[in-house]
Amino acid sequence: MVALTAEKQDHNLLSRMAAGDGHGENSAYFDGWKAYEENPFHPIDRPDGVIQMGLAENQLCGDLMRKWVLEHPEASICTAEGVNQFSDIAIFQDYHGLPEFRQAVAKFMEKTRNNKVKFDPDRIVMSGGATGAHETVAFCLANPGDGFLVPTPYYPGFDRDLRWRTGVNLVPVTCHSSNGFKITVEALDAAYENARVPVKGLLITNPSNPLGTTLDRDCLKSLVKFTNDKGIHLIADEIYAATTFGESEFISVAEVIEEIPDCNRDLIHIVYSLSKDMGLPGLRVGIIYSYNNRVVQIARKMSSFGLVSSQTQHLIAKMLSDEDFVDEFIRKSKLRLAERHAELTTGLDGLGIGWLKAGAGLFIWMDLRNLLKTATFDSEMELWRVIVHKVKLNVSPGGSCHCHEPGWFRVCFANMDHQTMETALERIRVFTSQIEEESLKLTKQMAKKKKCWQSSLRLSFKDTRRFEEGFFSPHSPVPPSPLVRAQI
Amino acid sequence: MLSSKVINESHGQDSSYFLGWQEYEKNPFHETLNPSGIVQMGLAENQLSFDLIESWLDDHPEVLGLKKNEESVFKHLALFQDYHGLPAFKDAMAKFMEKIRGSKVKFNANKMVLTAGSTSANETLMFCLANPGDAFLIPAPYYPGFDRDLKWRTGVEIVPIHCVSSNGYKITKEALEDAYERAHKLNLNVKGVLITNPSNPLGTSTTRGELDLLLTFTSAKKIHMVSDEIYSGTVFDSPEFTSVLEVAKDKNMDLDEKIHVVYSLSKDLGLPGFRVGLIYSNNEKVVSAATKMSSFGLISSQTQHLLANLLSDERFTTKYLEVNRKRLRERRDRLVSGLKKAGIGCLKSNGGLFCWVDLRHLLKSNTFEAEHSLWTKIVCEVGLNISPGSSCHSDEPGWFRVCFANMSDQTLEVAMDRVHGFVEAMVMNTNHGKQKRTMWDSRRRSLINKWVSKLSSVQCESER
Numbered sequence: 001m002v003a004l005t006a007e008k009q010d011h012n013l014l015s016r017m018a019a020g021d022g023h024g025e026n027s028a029y030f031d032g033w034k035a036y037e038e039n040p041f042h043p044i045d046r047p048d049g050v051i052q053m054g055l056a057e058n059q060l061c062g063d064l065m066r067k068w069v070l071e072h073p074e075a076s077i078c079t080a081e082g083v084n085q086f087s088d089i090a091i092f093q094d095y096h097g098l099p100e101f102r103q104a105v106a107k108f109m110e111k112t113r114n115n116k117v118k119f120d121p122d123r124i125v126m127s128g129g130a131t132g133a134h135e136t137v138a139f140c141l142a143n144p145g146d147g148f149l150v151p152t153p154y155y156p157g158f159d160r161d162l163r164w165r166t167g168v169n170l171v172p173v174t175c176h177s178s179n180g181f182k183i184t185v186e187a188l189d190a191a192y193e194n195a196r197v198p199v200k201g202l203l204i205t206n207p208s209n210p211l212g213t214t215l216d217r218d219c220l221k222s223l224v225k226f227t228n229d230k231g232i233h234l235i236a237d238e239i240y241a242a243t244t245f246g247e248s249e250f251i252s253v254a255e256v257i258e259e260i261p262d263c264n265r266d267l268i269h270i271v272y273s274l275s276k277d278m279g280l281p282g283l284r285v286g287i288i289y290s291y292n293n294r295v296v297q298i299a300r301k302m303s304s305f306g307l308v309s310s311q312t313q314h315l316i317a318k319m320l321s322d323e324d325f326v327d328e329f330i331r332k333s334k335l336r337l338a339e340r341h342a343e344l345t346t347g348l349d350g351l352g353i354g355w356l357k358a359g360a361g362l363f364i365w366m367d368l369r370n371l372l373k374t375a376t377f378d379s380e381m382e383l384w385r386v387i388v389h390k391v392k393l394n395v396s397p398g399g400s401c402h403c404h405e406p407g408w409f410r411v412c413f414a415n416m417d418h419q420t421m422e423t424a425l426e427r428i429r430v431f432t433s434q435i436e437e438e439s440l441k442l443t444k445q446m447a448k449k450k451k452c453w454q455s456s457l458r459l460s461f462k463d464t465r466r467f468e469e470g471f472f473s474p475h476s477p478v479p480p481s482p483l484v485r486a487q488i
Numbered sequence: 489m490l491s492s493k494v495i496n497e498s499h500g501q502d503s504s505y506f507l508g509w510q511e512y513e514k515n516p517f518h519e520t521l522n523p524s525g526i527v528q529m530g531l532a533e534n535q536l537s538f539d540l541i542e543s544w545l546d547d548h549p550e551v552l553g554l555k556k557n558e559e560s561v562f563k564h565l566a567l568f569q570d571y572h573g574l575p576a577f578k579d580a581m582a583k584f585m586e587k588i589r590g591s592k593v594k595f596n597a598n599k600m601v602l603t604a605g606s607t608s609a610n611e612t613l614m615f616c617l618a619n620p621g622d623a624f625l626i627p628a629p630y631y632p633g634f635d636r637d638l639k640w641r642t643g644v645e646i647v648p649i650h651c652v653s654s655n656g657y658k659i660t661k662e663a664l665e666d667a668y669e670r671a672h673k674l675n676l677n678v679k680g681v682l683i684t685n686p687s688n689p690l691g692t693s694t695t696r697g698e699l700d701l702l703l704t705f706t707s708a709k710k711i712h713m714v715s716d717e718i719y720s721g722t723v724f725d726s727p728e729f730t731s732v733l734e735v736a737k738d739k740n741m742d743l744d745e746k747i748h749v750v751y752s753l754s755k756d757l758g759l760p761g762f763r764v765g766l767i768y769s770n771n772e773k774v775v776s777a778a779t780k781m782s783s784f785g786l787i788s789s790q791t792q793h794l795l796a797n798l799l800s801d802e803r804f805t806t807k808y809l810e811v812n813r814k815r816l817r818e819r820r821d822r823l824v825s826g827l828k829k830a831g832i833g834c835l836k837s838n839g840g841l842f843c844w845v846d847l848r849h850l851l852k853s854n855t856f857e858a859e860h861s862l863w864t865k866i867v868c869e870v871g872l873n874i875s876p877g878s879s880c881h882s883d884e885p886g887w888f889r890v891c892f893a894n895m896s897d898q899t900l901e902v903a904m905d906r907v908h909g910f911v912e913a914m915v916m917n918t919n920h921g922k923q924k925r926t927m928w929d930s931r932r933r934s935l936i937n938k939w940v941s942k943l944s945s946v947q948c949e950s951e952r
Contacts, residue, residue: 013712013746018616018777025780062563069562078545078794086545087538091894093605093760128604128785129569135784139641143491165615165641165781231489266489275569282568282789284604298494302641305608306785310761315790 017165024160028384029054029400036394043419051424054394056209056362057415058243058279060336064329065279068319075318077311085314092310095303097126101313104320105287111326112242112277117254119289125299126313127286128306130239130273134161136302137269137288138168140295141233147171147197148235151183153401153408155209162203171195173202174404177367180356181211183219188226201233201267202226207240207250210401210410212361214248220256228264235269240361242277242330243414245338248359257291265291274316276362277333283312337362337414340421344413347425351432362414366395369407371435380406391431393424493641500635504863505530505879512873519898527903530873532688532841533894534722534758536815540808541757544798565789571782573602577792580799581766585751587805588721593733599768601778602792604785606718606752606765607637610682612781613748613767614642616774617712623647623676624714625667627659629844629880629887631688638682647671647678648881653846656835657690659683659698664705680712680746681705686719686729689880689889690844691820691837693723699735703747712746721756721809723839724817745771753795755841756812762791816841816893819900823892826904830911841893845874848886850914859885870910872903 024030032054041049073079077086092098102121109119127133142148144167150158151173162168173191175181183204192199204223207214215223227234236253244250253270257263270289275281285308288299308316320326344364348355354367372379377399384397387409398408413421493499508530517525568574575597582595603609618624620643626634628648638644649667651657664681671678681702685694694702706713715732723729733749736742749768754760764787767778799805816839823843824834835844851858856878863876866888877887892900 013617013710014771014773014777015616015619015622017619018773023777023780057567059563059567062566065566066562080546080549083542083545086542087535090538090541090759090761091533091535093754093763128608128783132784140491140494143493146491160780160783165784233489280566282566284569284786284788292490294490294494298490298499301499301636304605304636305611305641306604307763309763309788309791311791311794312788 022160022164024156024164027156027159027400028381028397029156032384032388032394032396035388039392041392041420041423043423047423048392050388050392050394051420051427052394052415053363053412053424054396054410055415056276056410056412057281058276058333058337058362059415060340061279061329061333064325064332068322068325069315072318072322075315077314089310089314092313093307095126095300095307097124097308098310098313098317100317100321101308104317105285107323108320108326109241109272109287109289111330113250113252113255117252117258119254123289123291123296125288125290125296126303126306126308127288127299128308129275129281129284129286130237130271131157131161131286132284132303132306133271133273133286133288134158134237135164135166136299136306137235137271137290137295138162138166139302140298141235141269142166142168142200144168145197146200147195149173149188149191149195149199149202151175151181151187151204153181153210153398153403155205156396156400156402158203168200169197171197171199172402177356177405177408181208181213181365183215183223185222185226188223192230199230199232201235203235203237205237205239206253207238207243207360208358209240209361210363210396210398211356211365212358212363213356214244214250214358214360217251217256220251220253221260224253224256224260224263224268227267228260231264231267233267233269235271237271239271239273239276241272242333243337243362244360245334245341246359250360254289266294267292269295278329283316284308285312285316340413340418343418343421344411344425347421347428351429353428353432356408363410363412366409366411367407368409369405372407375406377406383407384409387431391427393427499640500632503632503635503879504860505632505875508863508867508873508875511867515871517871517899517902519896519902523902524871526867526871526873527899527906528873528894529891529903530875530889531894532755532889532891533760534755534812534816534841535894536819537758537808537812540804540811541798544801544804548797548801561793565793568789569786571602571779571786573600573787574789574792574796576800577787577796578602580796581751583802584799584805585720585768587802588756588809589729589731589734593731593737595768599770599775601767601769601775601782602787603765603767603778603782604763604787605754605760606716606750607633608763608782608785609750609752609765609767610634610637610714610716611640611642612778612785613714613750613774614638614644615781616777617714617748618642618644618679619677620644621676622679623671623674624679624712625649625664625671625681627651627657627663627683627687629657629689629877629882631684632875632879632881634682644679645671645674645676647674647676649681650883653835653884653887657687657692659694659702661701661705664701668709678709678711680714682714682716683732684716684718685732686723686839688719688840689842689875689877690835691840691842692835693727693729693839694732695727696730696735699730699732700739703732703735703739703741706746707741707744710746712748714748714750716750718750718752718755719840720751721812722816722841724813724820725838727838729839743770745769745774748774757808759795762795763787764791764795819892822897822900823890823904826900827907829904830908832907832911842889842891845888845890846886847888848884850911851886854885856885862886863888866910870906872906 036050036052039049041051073081076082077089102124106119106121147169150170173187241250268291272287274285290296356365380397396410512526512528515525517527578597578600582597585595623645625647647667649663720729736747752765769775833846866872875889
């Protein structure tokens with residue numbers, strides 16, 4: 001009794017917000033990180049540790065960054081060359097931000113959009129990373145109880161960033177693998193009509209996290225048209241803008257609205273950050289870029305809660321206004337991303353593992369549907385636990401990204417070196433060959449019992465056959481049994 | 489189309505506190521380039537001791553190129569976004585805070601949550617401790633920014649605890665009970681008391697007796713005690729600074745889960761641009777929730793690295809605190825004596841970056857309207873941006889917060905000359921003919937009208 005009272009007291013002592021789990025950290029997305037934290041892979045010290053493939057970081061061009069920093073001591077206010085600016089920078093807390101910082105960021109945003117569009121430095125508002133930007137945008141555009149449409153699958157952090165302290169809801173717009181997870185107007189209409197809360201906007205991430213796909217021009221136009229027609233906001237998170245590679249092209253919503261003369265720009269907002277394109281998540285540089293003057297004003301006032309350190313603004317201003325460096329950086333980054341992506345996908349192809357065709361992002365969307373015992377999220381979690389604890393790869397289960405269909409996993413590739421990638425692929429190879437062996441055994445057993453197998457290569461999730469052991473789902477008996485590549 | 493937070497303009501930035509800054513921005517004083525501009529005395533910044541930090545940086549080149557033991561730490565910092573913060577930085581902050589408190593209190597880095605400035609710390613604490621519609625009691629006058637930081641996005645209310653000049657603004661038991669009652673009459677659930685110690689805008693530190701009274705009160709009511717100790721390192725006179733945690737220890741409440749401290753390096757070290765704040769709490773759940781919330785405003789790893797190095801140099805921090813206090817006291821003394829020459833008194837202060845100045849005798853009437861009128865004149869005609877007491881929720885008209893630590897000695901001289909000139913002119917106006925008064929009255933009336941009718945802007949006629 002006493003314990004209950006104490007707990008109840010405790011409960012009342014804090015806000016509902018603090019006492020609840022709106023922070024979203026009880027998701028499998030974070031559980032995998034915890035497994036990694038407890039046993040992190042190191043090629044020499046911990047070769048059996050968990051390889052982190054659940055954190056979308058861009059670590060491929062740190063050497064270029066480092067070189068620039070060492071060659072530009074004036075960009076630091078701590079060096080002999082830069083210390084004369086120390087006091088001016090140290091007292092600068094104006095929430096407009098250093099003008100040279102905003103100009104440099106605007107230029108960088110233009111470059112990452114192939115200079116097809118201009119950005120006005122006066123519309124650039126700082127925030128505590130894209131995390132802070134999303135929360136601020138939600139505070140500005142919606143009241144508690146309102147909702148934003150979000151195409152699934154989406155970045156797990158949105159559950160916290162957009163909802164926790166704002167009281168805003170997320171209304172999923174279901175996308176299906178059958179059409180490559182494209183966002184359709186039908187799906188948008190259905191989500192909008194069936195929403196049980198007032199819908200205030202549509203949030204897209206382009207390029208997509210977790211899919212790595214980019215939206216084409218027609219699709220973007222249809223999204224602008226959809227939101228304009230409904231009088232709701234369109235928020236485009238373009239945090240992965242410069243991570244396109246190969247033939248993939250990134251088209252910003254900023255470009256598309258130039259082609260729609262009667263577009264209501266008061267409804268258009270962009271969230272951006274340097275965490276992915278530049279690989280600088282530690283510096284906490286988030287940007288809100290809104291075409292709505294009032295939103296710019298108010299978001300700027302709210303930015304007091306998460307300004308970018310002036311020391312960092314100063315460094316970034318210098319770095320991003322070095323145009324030669326920026327051009328070279330973007331070029332090399334794309335090349336290295338393409339290489340690492342190819343390494344992973346070639347490896348997976350060789351093992352018959354499917355993945356969604358995409359040309360951006362720091363991850364791939366891997367298809368393991370045919371390894372599921374049953375087409376359920378319970379099965380997915382079971383498989384995921386095997387992958388994390390036995391295969392020792394931290395990947396993110398699609399369920400944590402609100403994917404409609406079980407069996408998909410986000411696998412990050414840009415946060416590791418070549419050797420680690422090799423190790424990861426080797427572990428996957430061992431894992432799949434174990435599956436094949438088990439599957440062959442099973443096949444022989446089943447054959448003895450004179451059961452018939454479906455011969456189709458394309459799996460049917462309506463198949464209700466269950467198996468007595470392991471986590472295998474039925475597939476063609478043709479040896480060596482390939483895992484089906486997702487048909488896009 | 490937009491949220492009510494946007495439409496209702498509840499950000500609190502229409503206060504004269506911020507409008508004065510805007511006037512300054514339009515016409516900022518510069519010794520050589522704009523000698524007739526407005527002197528900024530409305531921004532509590534500490535610019536007196538940068539030379540100490542700069543010379544430390546000169547002596548420590550290894551921090552500069554982001555090299556540590558000859559290896560570049562840049563990559564590590566660039567990727568470091570763990571909301572638990574750089575351990576070396578938290579340890580250094582703990583040591584620094586202990587030093588400021590004369591080692592009478594120990595700080596445990598695990599009870600610390602790093603935030604982007606105390607602006608973010610205060611808001612985050614409200615999100616953790618109170619629901620929308622709950623209230624915190626705050627001794628008035630208080631920092632105008634609280635109206636935004638504590639209330640805007642959280643939906644929490646502030647109920648002022650009335651403190652008056654007649655007893656030196658001491659917090660009394662009666663005032664606390666009265667505030668608590670008033671909150672209940674407004675159907676507000678009181679969740680805690682928040683104090684700033686030393687006080688902004690008063691510049692006085694909270695006495696041991698007051699802290700004891702506060703803890704007794706909050707303990708009895710089972711509510712939170714939040715102490716914003718952002719100015720703790722600026723106490724330059726007796727009584728010496730006493731932290732709420734010290735008194736809690738005396739009362740065997742040092743592990744009490746309802747006591748929380750907010751801190752920042754913006755004032756003591758004069759580094760507001762770096763956005764370094766923190767919450768310190770014994771309450772594990774608060775630390776856990778606040779840490780997660782800090783994702784919305786983490787401290788740049790680059791900054792954590794610099795400060796970890798700076799603050800772990802104990803010789804430097806000891807010297808800095810001593811020199812900084814000395815310079816603040818000297819500057820305060822000069823302001824006080826300059827004002828005294830003009831027949832103007834201040835509340836006796838022992839810390840902070842400002843004085844609480846008594847201009848009640850210059851008011852035409854004992855009203856806030858008269859205070860506004862006087863303030864407008866001081867900003868637009870005298871050219872000094874100071875903060876009117878009403879913007880700090882003062883109960884009595886005629887008090888103004890005047891900052892002294894954000895300018896050079898020469899600029900302070902200029903400001904004092906202007907004050908003397910202004911007071912003389914007022915005296916002359918009182919003693920000599922109607923003519924000047926008529927001109928004065930009509931200009932003043934037009935200013936009041938403009939002010940009262942359109943609170944979103946102040947229009948200064950360029951007269952000087």
